[in-house]
Amino acid sequence: xxxxxxxxxxxxxxxxxxxxxxxxxxxxxxxxxxxxxxxxxxxxxxxxxxxxxxxxxxxxxxxxxxxxxxxxxxxxxxxxxxxxxxxxxxxxxxxxxxxxxxxxxxxxxxxxxxxxxxxxxxxxxxxxxxxxxxxxxxxxxxxxxxxxxxxxxxxxxxxxxxxxxxxxxxxxxxxxxxxxxxxxxxxxxxxxxxxxxxxxxxxxxxxxxxxxxxxxxxxxxxxxxxxxxxxxxxxxxxxxxxxxxxxxxxxxxxxxxxxxxxxxxxxxxxxxxxxxxxxxxxxxxxxxxxxxxxxxxxxxxxxxxxxxxxxxxxxxxxxxxxxxxxxxxxxxxxxxxxxx
Numbered sequence: 001x002x003x004x005x006x007x008x009x010x011x012x013x014x015x016x017x018x019x020x021x022x023x024x025x026x027x028x029x030x031x032x033x034x035x036x037x038x039x040x041x042x043x044x045x046x047x048x049x050x051x052x053x054x055x056x057x058x059x060x061x062x063x064x065x066x067x068x069x070x071x072x073x074x075x076x077x078x079x080x081x082x083x084x085x086x087x088x089x090x091x092x093x094x095x096x097x098x099x100x101x102x103x104x105x106x107x108x109x110x111x112x113x114x115x116x117x118x119x120x121x122x123x124x125x126x127x128x129x130x131x132x133x134x135x136x137x138x139x140x141x142x143x144x145x146x147x148x149x150x151x152x153x154x155x156x157x158x159x160x161x162x163x164x165x166x167x168x169x170x171x172x173x174x175x176x177x178x179x180x181x182x183x184x185x186x187x188x189x190x191x192x193x194x195x196x197x198x199x200x201x202x203x204x205x206x207x208x209x210x211x212x213x214x215x216x217x218x219x220x221x222x223x224x225x226x227x228x229x230x231x232x233x234x235x236x237x238x239x240x241x242x243x244x245x246x247x248x249x250x251x252x253x254x255x256x257x258x259x260x261x262x263x264x265x266x267x268x269x270x271x272x273x274x275x276x277x278x279x280x281x282x283x284x285x286x287x288x289x290x291x292x293x294x295x296x297x298x299x300x301x302x303x304x305x306x307x308x309x310x311x312x313x314x315x316x317x318x319x320x321x322x323x324x325x326x327x328x329x330x331x332x333x334x335x336x337x338x339x340x
Contacts (some may be wrong), residue, residue: 034210034328035200038336041193041215044133044173054192054218060174061131063184065140069131071253071289072141072162073314079166079206089238090327098304099149101125101231110248110263122302123261125188125230127248128179130158130293132172136165142258144250145177145215146295148307149232150337153225156191156215157235158293159310160198163213166206171196177217179230181250183259191217191226197336199328209279211312212323213293214336234306235333236298237325241270241281243308246300247320252290262287264320268296268309271321279324281309286318296322 040053047056110123130143143162148155156177164171175193178186194217199210219225226232246265252258264285271282281296292312297305309322323329 034331036197036332036335037200037203038195038197038339039171041175041196042171042173044135046133047174054194055221057174057176057192058190058221060133061176061190066131066184069140069142071258072134072143072292073253073289074141079161079208079211079313089240091238093236093238094330095237095306096149096235096330096333098234098306099153099227099232100303102228110261119265121246121248121263121265121300123180123263124248124300124303125180126233126304127261127295128177129181129250129258129290130162131174131176131178132162133174134165134170135173136170141172142250142252142290143292144248144290144294144311146248146297146307147179147227147230147232148214148235148333149227150333152216152338152340153227153232154194154217154219154340155232155333155337156217156226157295157307157310158213158215159312160202160211160213161312162293163196163198163215164203166202167204175215177215177226179226180261181259188230189220189222191220194218195336195339197332199332208312208321209323210328212310212325212329212332214332216336216339231304233295233297233304235325235330236306236308237327237330239298239308239325241268241324243268243281243298245283245296245298245308246305247283247285247287247291247294247296247311249287249291249294249311251288253288256288256290258290262291268322270324271315271319278321280312280321281324282319282321284318285320286314287311287320288314291320
């Protein structure tokens with residue numbers, strides 16, 4: 001994948017694998033003093049006028065713009081790998097239950113990682129490719145994302161750097177989610193973002209410990225909500241750092257091309273050397289740019305599972321990392337779960 005030599009993250013042995021000026025409204029403080037902010041999703045000057053916000057964002061994404069969108073690892077600099085010897089689960093393990101789709105989906109098989117296991121793993125309609133415009137540099141980018149069950153049935157999770165550029169950056173625009181994207185085919189259509197939410201620690205300080213985002217979508221053009229159609233993954237927090245997971249993603253930088261879901265399976269570990277371990281979970285998948293924001297799923301059943309992490313970075317040795325999901329992650333989820 002491409003690297004940025006000036007990046008402080010690179011100096012720490014990692015680069016981001018994915019990364020508007022609306023006024024942010026802070027949520028209430030959450031566990032550990034963490035705080036998150038939410039803004040209404042906006043569109044760029046390049047979006048068609050005379051349409052609603054959701055239609056403007058969707059119509060911006062022509063086939064050519066989608067084909068030429070860049071892996072968002074190219075745009076993020078200065079992200080910090082923070083070690084915290086006191087980091088640990090901040091409460092009892094807890095989960096939100098997943099939701100099955102209204103209509104059963106037939107997704108086909110995900111692609112295997114190079115040199116990885118040959119076990120057949122079903123692709124998931126809950127996982128899709130994300131497209132957005134970065135007003136800071138005027139370019140189009142891609143990430144990955146997955147649905148999460150909630151009261152609104154509108155919620156998607158991705159990486160913080162897929163909704164905001166971090167310290168000195170801006171909120172992303174023209175943000176859409178295309179589930180089960182398949183080399184230009186959109187079997188379930190597309191949903192546009194209505195609200196973007198991420199931790200202030202990411203917005204203000206590019207802190208990779210909080211590289212997590214929640215996106216409330218508009219219903220699609222037929223009035224359908226994504227979780228009702230696609231199903232919704234559950235959510236897990238405060239679990240041990242060692243968990244068997246399935247990662248489904250759209251890595252777009254070589255050797256991948258971003259055209260179809262790829263999978264990686266294994267047992268996560270806590271990176272670093274005691275007592276200077278990172279507050280993250282890790283797995284050696286080698287997933288490149290475009291996979292940022294992909295969901296790390298416990299108990300994946302070939303349709304959905306429990307989100308236990310979100311793809312954040314790739315180290316030089318092929319290790320992908322996610323923020324550790326603690327009580328703060330659940331608190332922010334609860335603050336946005338019923339937003340419509």
